[in-house]
Amino acid sequence: MENISDFDMKNLFNGLTEGRELAKQLQIHLNVSSSSHKTREVLVEKILNSYDQALSILNYGVACAETQQGGLRIGTSDSPRSNNESPRSDGSDHEFKDQDTKEGSKKRKAMPRWTQKVQVAPGTGEAHVDGYSWRKYGQKDILGATYSRGYYRCTHRHSRGCLATKQVQRSDDDPTILEVAYKGMHTCSLGAKKDPKTGMDQEPNIAEKHQQILPQPHQNQPELLLDFQTKDLDTKNETLQPLNNNPSSSSSRINPENDVFSAEMMDTDIYSSSFMSTEPNYLTFLPSLLMNGDYGSSSNIVHTSESDAQTVGIDYPFGQLDLDSNFPFDNPTYFP
DNA sequence: ATAATTTGACCGCC
DNA sequence: GGCGGTCAAATTAT
Numbered sequence: 451m452e453n454i455s456d457f458d459m460k461n462l463f464n465g466l467t468e469g470r471e472l473a474k475q476l477q478i479h480l481n482v483s484s485s486s487h488k489t490r491e492v493l494v495e496k497i498l499n500s501y502d503q504a505l506s507i508l509n510y511g512v513a514c515a516e517t518q519q520g521g522l523r524i525g526t527s528d529s530p531r532s533n534n535e536s537p538r539s540d541g542s543d544h545e546f547k548d549q550d551t552k553e554g555s556k557k558r559k560a561m562p563r564w565t566q567k568v569q570v571a572p573g574t575g576e577a578h579v580d581g582y583s584w585r586k587y588g589q590k591d592i593l594g595a596t597y598s599r600g601y602y603r604c605t606h607r608h609s610r611g612c613l614a615t616k617q618v619q620r621s622d623d624d625p626t627i628l629e630v631a632y633k634g635m636h637t638c639s640l641g642a643k644k645d646p647k648t649g650m651d652q653e654p655n656i657a658e659k660h661q662q663i664l665p666q667p668h669q670n671q672p673e674l675l676l677d678f679q680t681k682d683l684d685t686k687n688e689t690l691q692p693l694n695n696n697p698s699s700s701s702s703r704i705n706p707e708n709d710v711f712s713a714e715m716m717d718t719d720i721y722s723s724s725f726m727s728t729e730p731n732y733l734t735f736l737p738s739l740l741m742n743g744d745y746g747s748s749s750n751i752v753h754t755s756e757s758d759a760q761t762v763g764i765d766y767p768f769g770q771l772d773l774d775s776n777f778p779f780d781n782p783t784y785f786p
Numbered sequence: 787a788t789a790a791t792t793t794g795a796c797c798g799c800c
Numbered sequence: 801g802g803c804g805g806t807c808a809a810a811t812t813a814t
Contacts, residue, residue: 586791588806601805607792617805 462504469500499581561613561634567621568628575598576618578630582636584616596622604638612638 478495479485570577582603591598597620604612614634621627 586787587808589792590804590806593803599804603806 461576465500465504469497469504472500489529495579495581563631563633565629565631568630569626570628572626576620580616580630582614594620595619604636606638610638612636614638 472493476490476497479493480489585605585607586600586602588601589598590601599617599619600620602616604614606612614632614636616633617631619629619631708725731785
């Protein structure tokens, strides 16, 4: 873990802490009859997002460890194939290239990559709501694949230089499964968020943000939650119950009829989340965090494959989430 | 008017 | 040359 920079480490802790807080909040909601189903769904989704991002940081640190120390935000390792390189570099792309290729002289970059399999309601297009705001920039028919693949990049690529991208492709086997391949970390949340309407920077206040995610019994929590991270859920309805998580197993799958979602409203204030806070706060929560089980066990999102992690012999936990529900947080491999 | 999507062209890699 | 990934002009949506 020395390979992760202090910065990432803080983000990691913050992400995990946030996930824990959200889980606590969800726990409260589960005991409150007035709590709407949607509110709970939103919480679940946010929890998953927090953990996804934390895990991606872990993965990223591993990738960096392969070739260098110090935890630069952009590493240099990658799986052998030229998975990440854009053949034709636009401005925002090669600014990274130029920076990253210095001193390392190895491979270009190692943006973290991971994939998810997400079940969506039949008829839902590629609309995959994950809390970020994406902009489609391409679509391709893929050889041997029934469905074309959509290419998305972070909406804030140009405004904030966020290089996160994802590819979404409907599974051949099961059209209700979307295979979502993420690439790169979202850096758009690092700077002040610009309000698109006012153009003003609105740097979220750490204390306020954590107030938001703390239980507030007599306020309209749903609104706060939605403000915190506005999104709809296109997939998960039964996510509160442990699933067997094998999406290709039709017997264990969520019944699509019960999963009617519109998958609309994206935008997303995940950026105001405390997750990417640079504040070294909440580190003290870690010990208790590690004592809790229940990580990712209730998701029908199936994380698959992480080639980078595997290449360095560390088992990237995503692959396990769909197999068993016990993420090895107590494994010293993951925490010093 | 601005932002997002669509879609054919383009590019580098295998 | 084919393929996957990206660009960017045209189109559509907000």
